[in-house]
Amino acid sequence: MSPRPGPVFLERRGYRQRRMLDAARVLPMLGLVLLGVPLLWPNGGAEAMPTSHAMIYIFGVWALLALASAVLVSRLSDLAADDPETPKPTGPVSGAEIAPATGPEIGPR
Amino acid sequence: MASLNLLVAVSLIYVAFLFAVAFGAERAAMKGRAGWLRSPVVYTLSLSIYCTAWTFYGAVGYAARSGLEYLTIYIGPSIVMIGWVWALRKIVRIGRSQRITSVADLISSRYGKSNLLAVAVTLIAVVGTTPYIALQLQSVTQSVAAFAAADPSIVLPADNRATALWVAAGLAAFTVLFGTRNLDSNERHHGVVMAIALEAVVKLCALLAVGIFTVWGIGGGVGQTLARIDASAQLGQWQMAPGRWSGLIFLSGAALLCLPRMFQVLVVENEDERHLRTASWAFPAYMIAMSLFVMPIAVAGLSMLPEGANPDMFVLTLPLSEGHTGLAVFSFLGGFSSATSMVIVAAIALSTMVSNHIVMPIWLSLSGKGAMVSGDVRHVVIMARRISIIGVLFLGYLYYRLSGGGTALAAIGLISFSGVAQFLPSMLGGIFWRGATRNGAFAGLLLGFAIWLWCLFLPSFGDGVVLPAGVIANGPWGLGWLRPHALFSITGLDPLVHGVLWSVLLNTLAFTGLSIFSFPSPMERLQGAQFVNVYQHSASPRGWTGGTAQSEDLMIMAQRLLGAREAQKLFQSEAARQGVQGYLPDPNADFLQRLERELSGSVGAATAHAMVGQIVGGAAVSVEDLMAVADEAAQIMEYSNQLEAKSDELLRTARQLRDANAKLTQLSVQKDAFLSQISHELRTPMTSIRAFSEILRDAPGLSEPQKHKYANIIHDETVRLTRLLDDLLDLAVLENGQVSLNITRARLGDILDHALAAAGGDPSALKLRRDKPREGLWLQTDTDRLAQVFINLIANARKYCDATTPELRIAVRTGEGSLMVDFIDNGAGIETDQQTLIFEKFARIGDQKAGGAGLGLAICREIMARLEGSITYLPGQGGAAFRVTLPMPAANAAQ
CATH class of the missing domain: 3.30.565.10 (Histidine kinase-like ATPase, C-terminal domain)
Structure with missing residues (x-):
């Protein structure tokens, strides 16, 4: 069951798609961290957080997460997210791909 | 004032409308015009069965009691959905490629199609879901009671159990009608999905309507509402037990993956994997909309309704107290929708599990004739499913009756979540870790389930109902470390967090530990590779080593499960693919796999596997088979290496031979040249020797100098000859090694x-x-x-x-x-x-x-x-x- 060797470098489009998927993976973690912030708030007492502020914060973060997810999903094309783990061989390596601006993409993970 | 008769009439019209929608959707699907039925929007809306009546009514009550903690129930699933790339995408892909019919099927399929595991999962699911169904029945009866209370002219019977019975019966009828129309899970339940999508819209609109009414109708706008929330004595400040905040987010997130009804709509009813992408943002958005107005309604209810009013019914009683009967009826429909959609899908999911993993195996073994008897058994499967649906709903009703419909039931929502959360380690371990084994999964499930029963489920009935108060306070037989709310004498934890923590932790430990130290069967290893590497090869597992299977027997069996027409079509297409005339293809491994997968869509993987196994006979794949395959491959590789080496050697030899041949050819040419040369060399001196010796012999009167000259010539030529012969002799001596x-x-x-x-x-x-x-x-x-x-x-x-x-x-x-x-x-x-x-x-x-x-x-x-x-x-x-x-x-x- 050895993984088939995929291409080591992807052309720019495929590279972008991979990064979009990475962002989609990171998003829930970001959400957990941001929604874990309420754990740090003082619990009751004189300087307690008013409920309205707590609601604005939590709903704000939540809505931003949903919005970010919508943006990410809209930028995922049908082609790339189909089988991200087994990249289809895409066209020849373009010069731009190796340029440090984008950095190399390591093949099968 | 509110009229109960109006309520009943509206409800009946609504139910009739739902029937019509479901019927219309089924008709459209049958005519192949189901395209619009299967849009990502419908998929997302069908996911909203996560929001049951417990969340529709109960969230407000929850907020009135515990502040913003109710948000955790919505945040957990939102995060799991936003992180769809991690788990959901993989589960959906596996579900589609392996024709998974339920969460029990997923787990049993992963661990070598073990039916024992499927039975365990099914039982846990039934135990965990039944109270939840009871909860839905309770919410409907309570909401009816709330209407009745507002209308003094109506006197309801002393106990409102009749309502619950009627609701349960109606739901059973609907579910049986639309949930068991077809057997192949491939033809999904279009009618049901359409109906619950519609109900999702109704409940969202109802809650939003009540919320808007609360904020702008009686609250005076957003600013004032927020100010009123902050001014509330109980809810004005952020108060949260950190353990509950994070624990409940985890629990509700796990529930999204593990709840049988969620699995049904997420995976089984999924038409297109891409729908997940839409759901990844639309579902959290739905959750936000569902929870946005909960807090304002709770605060308004607490301040405006008389002391002692049930906060769980604020959504209904608030508009009623303000005299907005229409809004209250709409709100009732919302709650009714939440309850019914949940019960319908849960009943379908549970009945699939019960009939596939419990009833069918028992029936197959009881009928004694095995899988080869003729006659359509589809009716058996469908009947099993219908009976299961009725049984599940009856269990729910029974639970409602026995628990008395009191407040104890309200706490059951989270306890039900934590019961099904026991599937989580086996499920995630199964799809991400190839080392997970059946024994590990079984041990983890049993241990987690046992701890859940002891720490959460049994105490939930209240002190002294099932567990005596003394046991809860001091542990069984005075064993303090076994106290249900303080296992291992660790006190101070919230009972729910305590139960979830211990059950999931020990479940995971048992699962991983036993997986590491046990050895999986070949089937488990094959399935494990299939599941974990589903993106690499969405191909089917290698299963049957055919040969002894009889195509005709298989056909008989397939006809009984798929129906004669479908089965014949399948066999004919396979025969055509194999290039065989007629209906009976060769029972090769490919065909058996395809057939098994088709059957598993009807009766689940484990049963399908068992049935094909009965006909094919023997184990599907043994270690020996695997070893043989591996050996063969190794031998082929060895052989090819040898061939390669040999061919290299041959190449070298051929080249040497070619060189030698060239040399020989050249030598032969040289030798010919030499022979003519040597003859020439020998002949020339010989000729002159002969000629001059003849002159000396025959010619008289030669002068003395002439004689001398000729004799000299003869001598020189002889010397030359001698030298030549010496050389030849010398060489011969040297070559023979005789030289000293x-x-x-x-x-x-x-x-x-x-x-x-x-x-x-x-x-x-x-x-x-x-x-x-x-x-x-x-x-x-x-x-x-x-x-x-x-x-x-x-x-x-x-x-x-x-x-x-x-x-x-x-x-x-x-x-x-x-x-x-x-x-x-x-x-x-x-x-x-x-x-x-x-x-x-x-x-x-x-x-x-x-x-x-x-x-x-x-x-x-x-x-x-x-x-x-x-x-x-x-x-x-x-x-x-x-x-x-x-x-x-x-x-x-x-x-």
């Missing part, structure tokens, strides 16, 4: 001087460049023979060097344990293709007229071999160059 060496001591310079003198010829014709200082070496060798070699080389240079001023350089070098004497002239040298030939006997280069029989260098080579040295041609020196090499000991010995 005469070892003497001499300086290299002296030998060279002697050779130069012996070579004869005109000394001035060849210019010599020697390296006198280096020639002082003493040699211990057969100096005569060595001199013979040198003579030959010098004579050759004299004869063949074609430069205008011929020059011979004699270079002496020592090194690498040998002495090298190079003879380099400034002539044209020897052609590359001739270089290998010059040391051969009879070899003569070109058509030079310089006489000689072509034996000189051959003799040199033989001599040098006897002296344990060598003579080679040295290419690239600007002329003909020969290197004579002698071993150094021979040179050194004389120093």
